[in-house]
Amino acid sequence: xxxxxxxxxxxxxxxxxxxxxxxxxxxxxxxxxxxxxxxxxxxxxxxxxxxxxxxxxxxxxxxxxxxxxxxxxxxxxxxxxxxxxxxxxxxxxxxxxxxxxxxxxxxxxxxxxxxxxxxxxxxxxxxxxxxxxxxxxxxxxxxxxxxxxxxxxxxxxxxxxxxxxxxxxxxxxxxxxxxxxxxxxxxxxxxxxxxxxxxxxxxxxxxxxxxxxxxxxxxxxxxxxxxxxxxxxx
Amino acid sequence: xxxxxxxxxxxxxxxxxxxxxxxxxxxxxxxxxxxxxxxxxxxxxxxxxxxxxxxxxxxxxxxxxxxxxxxxxxxxxxxxxxxxxxxxxxxxxxxxxxxxxxxxxxxxxxxxxxxxxxxxxxxxxxxxxxxxxxxxxxxxxxxxxxxxxxxxxxxxxxxxxxxxxxxxxxxxxxxxxxxxxxxxxxxxxxxxxxxxxxxxxxxxxxxxxxxxxxxxxxxxxxxxxxxxxxxxxxxxxxxxxxxxxxxxxxxxxxxxxxxxxxxxxxxxxxxxxxxxxxxxxxxxxxxxxxxxxxxxxxxxxxxxxxxxxxxxxxxxxxxxxxxxxxxxxxxxxxxxxxxxxxxxxxxxxxxxxxxxxxxxxxxxxxxxxxxxxxxxxxxxxxxxxxxxxxxxxxxxxxxxxxxxxxxxxxxxxxxxxxxxxxxxxxxxxxxxxxxxxxxxxxxxxxxxxxxxxxxxxxxxxxxxxxxxxxxxxxxxxxxxxxxxxxxxxxxxxxxxxxxxxxxxxxxxxxxxxxxxxxxxxxxxxxxxxxxxxxxxxxxxxxxxxxxxxxxxxxxxxxxxxxxxxxxxxxxxxxxxxxxxxxxxxxxxxxxxxxxxxxxxxxxxxxxxxxxxxxxxxxxxxxxxxxxxxxxxxxxxxxxxxxxxxxxxxxxxxxxxxxxxxxxxxxxxxxxxxxxxxxxxxxxxxxxxxxxxxxxxxxxxxxxxxxxxxxxxxxxxxxxxxxxxxxxxxxxxxxxxxxxxxxxxxxxxxxx
Numbered sequence: 005x006x007x008x009x010x011x012x013x014x015x016x017x018x019x020x021x022x023x024x025x026x027x028x029x030x031x032x033x034x035x036x037x038x039x040x041x042x043x044x045x046x047x048x049x050x051x052x053x054x055x056x057x058x059x060x061x062x063x064x065x066x067x068x069x070x071x072x073x074x075x076x077x078x079x080x081x082x083x084x085x086x087x088x089x090x091x092x093x094x095x096x097x098x099x100x101x102x103x104x105x106x107x108x109x110x111x112x113x114x115x116x117x118x119x120x121x122x123x124x125x126x127x128x129x130x131x132x133x134x135x136x137x138x139x140x141x142x143x144x145x146x147x148x149x150x151x152x153x154x155x156x157x158x159x160x161x162x163x164x165x166x167x168x169x170x171x172x173x174x175x176x177x178x179x180x181x182x183x184x185x186x187x188x189x190x191x192x193x194x195x196x197x198x199x200x201x202x203x204x205x206x207x208x209x210x211x212x213x214x215x216x217x218x219x220x221x222x223x224x225x226x227x228x229x230x231x232x233x234x235x236x237x238x
Numbered sequence: 239x240x241x242x243x244x245x246x247x248x249x250x251x252x253x254x255x256x257x258x259x260x261x262x263x264x265x266x267x268x269x270x271x272x273x274x275x276x277x278x279x280x281x282x283x284x285x286x287x288x289x290x291x292x293x294x295x296x297x298x299x300x301x302x303x304x305x306x307x308x309x310x311x312x313x314x315x316x317x318x319x320x321x322x323x324x325x326x327x328x329x330x331x332x333x334x335x336x337x338x339x340x341x342x343x344x345x346x347x348x349x350x351x352x353x354x355x356x357x358x359x360x361x362x363x364x365x366x367x368x369x370x371x372x373x374x375x376x377x378x379x380x381x382x383x384x385x386x387x388x389x390x391x392x393x394x395x396x397x398x399x400x401x402x403x404x405x406x407x408x409x410x411x412x413x414x415x416x417x418x419x420x421x422x423x424x425x426x427x428x429x430x431x432x433x434x435x436x437x438x439x440x441x442x443x444x445x446x447x448x449x450x451x452x453x454x455x456x457x458x459x460x461x462x463x464x465x466x467x468x469x470x471x472x473x474x475x476x477x478x479x480x481x482x483x484x485x486x487x488x489x490x491x492x493x494x495x496x497x498x499x500x501x502x503x504x505x506x507x508x509x510x511x512x513x514x515x516x517x518x519x520x521x522x523x524x525x526x527x528x529x530x531x532x533x534x535x536x537x538x539x540x541x542x543x544x545x546x547x548x549x550x551x552x553x554x555x556x557x558x559x560x561x562x563x564x565x566x567x568x569x570x571x572x573x574x575x576x577x578x579x580x581x582x583x584x585x586x587x588x589x590x591x592x593x594x595x596x597x598x599x600x601x602x603x604x605x606x607x608x609x610x611x612x613x614x615x616x617x618x619x620x621x622x623x624x625x626x627x628x629x630x631x632x633x634x635x636x637x638x639x640x641x642x643x644x645x646x647x648x649x650x651x652x653x654x655x656x657x658x659x660x661x662x663x664x665x666x667x668x669x670x671x672x673x674x675x676x677x678x679x680x681x682x683x684x685x686x687x688x689x690x691x692x693x694x695x696x697x698x699x700x701x702x703x704x705x706x707x708x709x710x711x712x713x714x715x716x717x718x719x720x721x722x723x724x725x726x727x728x729x730x731x732x733x734x735x736x737x738x739x740x741x742x743x744x745x746x747x748x749x750x751x752x753x754x755x756x757x758x759x760x761x762x763x764x765x766x767x768x769x770x771x772x773x774x775x776x777x778x779x780x781x782x783x784x785x786x787x788x789x790x791x792x793x794x795x796x797x798x799x800x801x802x803x804x805x806x807x808x809x810x811x812x813x814x815x816x817x818x819x820x821x822x823x824x825x826x827x828x829x830x831x832x833x834x835x836x837x838x839x840x841x842x843x844x845x846x847x848x849x850x851x852x853x854x855x856x857x858x859x860x861x862x863x864x865x866x867x868x869x870x871x872x873x874x875x876x877x878x879x880x881x882x883x884x885x886x887x888x889x890x891x892x893x894x895x896x897x898x899x900x901x902x903x904x905x906x907x908x909x910x911x912x913x914x915x916x917x918x919x920x921x922x923x924x925x926x927x928x929x930x931x932x933x934x935x936x937x938x939x940x941x942x943x944x945x946x947x948x949x950x951x952x953x954x955x956x957x958x959x960x961x962x963x964x965x966x967x968x969x970x971x972x973x974x975x976x977x978x979x980x981x982x983x984x985x986x987x988x989x
Contacts, residue, residue: 016492017482019468020504020866022847026340029859030324036858039872039936042973047862047871052975055507055867057911061879062514064911066507068866130352130931132737133858135306135321139279184326187337187475188468188482231485233494233510236583 008096009154010196010224012206013070016231017190020053020068024182031181033141035127048121050152051182073119073152074223081111097154107147116216120151155180276303285328285801287714287728288342293473294718296331296801299733300324309739322710322734328801332722334475344859348708353930354691355705356738365681368698378702383753385685389657395421399656401644403663404429407715408774412744419761428644430669430851434952435596439605443544445817446626451720454480456622459584461496463520465592469504470845473721501842501919502912504866514914515567517840518828520595521604524611526563529555530578537582537614544613547606549822586622587615597958598828602951606823625811630725631781646953653679661688667695669851671944673900689743694929706743711736713768725805731798782806831945832899832961841962842919843940849923855933864975868908871973874924874937875908879915893970898962901943906970918964
């Protein structure tokens with residue numbers, strides 16, 4: 005059975021701690037760009053935690069919302085690519101073929117979630133920080149677009165292992181780095197083709213919603229709304 | 239990593255890396271993946287221990303073969319070795335259960351930091367100039383030995399002092415044994431993130447000078463006074479795991495959460511109800527709720543140890559009726575009544591206190607008040623409440639409370655007779671108010687040895703730097719104090735070989751002890767720290783956790799494989815000892831430094847989500863991590879309410895001066911609705927003068943301008959007791975993370 009990878013973000017569990025952000029940096033060789041470039045809006049975070057204030061002091065509330073590539077089924081980034089660098093994989097991911105990409109940045113323009121990042125420079129790591137690099141993930145060069153891959157290297161690795169052991173993938177296997185790290189278990193990942201998987205079950209939740217779903221992008225990430233406090237009658 | 243991966247993880251034992259030119263015996267003793275077992279592209283996972291905060295989480299380190307440039311025997315060369323690539327939580331560890339916070343994961347960059355001290359250094363310029371020249375381990379260690387021999391022969395053993403960060407586990411035991419055998423006073427501990435006020439309160443209320451744990455997964459209602467327990471406070475990963483379960487782990491039952499603070503923290507951002515009581519009145523609010531509960535008989539009237547400490551408890555807390563409490567806290571009496579009814583309607587409920595409320599001059603009162611509230615709620619030592627984690631049954635030769643307090647000794651002029659100072663894992667020059675003049679005091683000491691891996695504001699004063707291995711290159715142990723109901727010792731062998739010409743601090747101390755000989759040699763008979771660790775673990779073999787107890791050798795292997803030892807899950811929470819409390823305490827007004835007329839704003843530094851107290855500001859991943867609330871990267875800002883800013887003629891991104899009676903600093907203004915009108919707040923951690931290329935000269939350090947006000951009962955810094963004034967001085971360009979949708983999440987469309 006082919007897989008269709010999806011994610012659920014439970015906003016009632018998410019605390020905004022950003023463990024996912026660093027997990028992603030470590031796993032995917034995301035460069036740090038430094039203050040000057042960060043000022044120009046060129047910092048790269050494949051997953052970010054958005055913060056929204058509501059109301060004014062003292063009746064002020066905050067909402068945290070982790071945003072990563074929504075791996076849309078109807079992805080605006082894909083048809084605009086003149087070189088087919090942005091494409092749809094068989095397992096439903098919005099893939100990015102780095103050595104096809106020539107940096108038109110049309111995909112970044114088209115993406116309503118602003119989760120695609122452009123490399124304005126060749127990335128550099130002060131030695132010996134380069135030793136931290138994960139050899140299973142390519143380092144992106146100048147002029148290349150990059151984005152969340154749902155940790156495709158982890159997916160592939162799990163699939164190969166399962167194949168070697170002549171079995172199907174199990175629930176909870178594979179796990180992207182952000183999902184693995186999440187202290188309150190706000191992120192859940194799995195196969196949407198398996199109706200019994202935890203991610204499928206949670207996707208069907210009453211609290212579920214798609215980010216900017218009205219655009220018709222058909223994201224494979226589902227957000228479970230934070231619940232309001234409901235005191236017992238007192 | 240997940241549990242099944244863990245089972246596959248290999249721990250290799252017995253093999254020694256055949257590296258020519260290993261200089262120190264310790265480098266030969268540690269166990270690494272033998273070269274012939276390194277397969278390109280195949281990862282092994284090895285356990286380790288996170289040492290970055292007091293939580294003591296267990297790690298799994300992903301090791302892949304690679305080529306590294308290393309110095310061995312004075313020669314630079316490229317070798318094949320196992321390299322740490324990623325840090326994840328240890329799935330079997332009772333504290334963090336496979337999860338890991340942002341800071342813990344960034345700890346990887348300590349090992350590979352380009353500005354690590356890569357070999358022993360001797361000062362070459364004037365003290366504090368930052369000029370050092372390389373030396374050899376033989377020369378450096380023999381210099382320390384001769385200095386210590388000198389003070390011993392002059393019969394001045396008390397002129398040796400140790401200044402250290404947290405000293406737990408066998409690292410602490412080793413230092414204690416060393417100092418005792420030498421005849422020196424106990425080590426001075428300086429950990430800005432410790433909670434001495436909470437320890438004192440818990441000693442008085444419950445007979446335990448410990449930081450409590452919380453059974454959040456089973457609580458129905460949490461009221462938290464100031465603690466950033468989902469971000470930086472105590473054991474954030476364990477507490478976040480419990481929080482997730484409290485919210486959505488029990489179908490049909492979602493726990494409620496109220497946060498009391500004046501500046502919305504990352505934790506406060508998650509609260510159902512956010513309450514900004516006036517600074518220093520948190521304890522009044524807690525007792526205001528207790529008053530209502532007593533008056534309306536919402537809970538059985540408790541009269542025990544914790545409540546007996548509060549004046550007027552047996553009379554029903556007449557001073558804390560809703561109207562006087564409203565006057566003091568600024569919170570409407572009706573709201574207090576509602577909160578009291580709500581919390582009692584939702585037991586098991588629990589109250590928590592930490593951070594800023596304890597940093598007022600009346601912090602002890604607030605902590606005792608919250609302890610009493612918990613007692614009234616029946617949530618002490620019960621499911622869904624608070625409890626104290628059991629301690630592992632190890633032999634501890636010394637009482638932990640024997641450790642000295644750096645601030646007390648500093649201010650009591652007890653450093654004056656110090657001839658030799660050993661400095662380990664602490665940076666008080668950065669983390670104390672300028673008014674305490676720590677730098678001057680330390681600079682008077684004739685001979686300072688630092689075991690630091692980095693040159694920072696304190697270690698730049700050292701005469702010798704004997705660089706420690708990075709944590710991943712070291713034998714590690716820790717005894718987490720909180721975050722689980724099981725007794726835990728985190729312990730792990732080195733995950734990788736040392737990259738540089740460094741030596742583990744415990745092994746350096748052992749070498750020094752052996753060369754000095756005499757009582758010291760006898761007190762520390764171990765050839766290496768590894769041997770000491772192995773001996774220390776022996777009593778745990780039959781103390782539960784592994785059934786039936788394995789042979790001593792198998793036990794030691796298993797401890798290394800699983801990353802420590804943990805006892806059995808107890809059937810109930812541990813019993814509390816008899817309390818030490820006597821006097822009945824009353825609310826006293828918090829004292830602030832600076833007249834309200836000229837310094838109208840409360841200044842609240844807070845522990846940084848990325849840098850803690852500043853000890854992690856050298857990590858580029860942490861510098862480029864947008865702050866959860868302000869989204870600032872590579873800098874610091876002054877958070878101010880938009881209305882206050884408007885009154886002062888300040889706009890977003892203006893450069894402002896923050897002035898207290900004790901100094902001033904400049905930083906960009908960050909307008910935030912989540913802060914009280916009379917409060918400005920700043921994250922700690924930036925503003926380093928000298929702490930690697932990534933942190934030096936960046937941002938401002940709020941601690942420097944704090945008033946040297948102390949909490950009377952503990953002598954610790956009352957770091958929320960400073961008033962400031964803020965004025966615009968120009969324009970600034972803070973790097974705020976520009977990514978974002980700008981739509982509100984409430985506008986999310988359903989399918």
